[in-house]
Amino acid sequence: MFAKFPILRWYPALVILLGLALGPASAHAWGYKGHRVVGSIADQMLTANARQQVAHILGFDLKTAGPWLDCVKSVARQADGTFVYTTNPNHPEYETPCTQFRTADEQQRMEDYVARNWTQCSYKAGNVERGCHNTYHFDDVAIQRDRFDRNYQGTNDHDLVAATNATIAVLLGRPSPPPFSIKDKKEALFVLSHLMGDLHQPMHVGSVYLDKAGNLVDPEVTHTIDPATETAGANSILDRNRNFHSEWDDIPDDLGEASTPELLMAAKAVAAIPGRIENWSVAWATDTLLVAQEAFTGASFAPSGSKWAITFGDRDAYLRQADAIKRRQLAKAGARLAAVLNTIWP
Secondary structure, eight states: OOOBOSSOBTOOHHHHHHHHHHSOOOOOTTHHHHHHHHHHHHHTTOOHHHHHHHHHHHSSOHHHHTTHHHHGGGEEEOTTSOEEEOOOTTOGGGGGGGGGGOSHHHHHHHHHHHHHTSSSSOOEETTEEOOGGGGGGOOOEETTOSSOOTTSTTOOTTSHHHHHHHHHHHHTTOOOOTTOOOOSHHHHHHHHHHHHHHTTSGGGTEEOOBOTTSOBOOHHHHOOOOGGGOOTTTTTEEETTEEHHHHHHOOOGGGTTSOOHHHHHHHHTSOOOOSOGGGHHHHHHHHHHHHHHHHTTTEEEEEETTEEEEEESSHHHHHHHHHHHHHHHHHHHHHHHHHHHHHHOO
């Protein structure tokens, strides 16, 4: 929920290094617990018909399905061009949310999905090709903008908003729109249940762009992005030597892996989005972009080696605000995932 990449988005820095050294490893935006929380909220808000359809088509509840799109990051392209799910023997904990997808049929589905969504674009970490499917998790719209717009830098035709719309199209019985290859409704449910989490993680939609001194710049004004100062969805930003993006992937400890009564109440209070279902993801990306502005309020940046150090005028206030934002965004994500499925299957 809450993963990005040209540094691997939603990959903590240590996992990136291990992945380059040892092959791919599962990484989890919002952390897998966050994705499970989103799915758990949605599970409880489905109509009877939508619940029946999800059970019949998916074979898992949404809580279980939520981490799937991060689990597929463990599928690696071999030297002979085949794709194989590869575990990291030094970190068996990466497999915790993925074990239910390790049957022969489900593992083949993950490998097949990655193979079909590898070459539409090039996406590298260092010199290692990670496959186009990893770009489906994020956008990088400058936080100076007040809305999501396909014309802005940091967007493309294989980004988070486009991928979300592709899953909705398939669930509506339409062909998978290019450049995506989503072969059936089951795959669409797997992908959507994850992307709805990503769509509500502020660092997956909004991004800061800096000059060499650490001052904010607006790529819509400069008409260029300097790769030397790229923050990679906050993966190149350090908060007291910790990956800032990873901090936002973490959810409050008291939430565990499922919805709480408080989160469910908040989700039920989320206002419906008017208009056609095909336009909802843009509206939700706009909403999250405005939340990203909140997440960077009061922040200052300074060079720190090849990365950036972030500081806040009032760190305690920042931490309280981050906790509240995370809870609010998790509730929104769960409510809106249910809203999509309830609209398709009323």
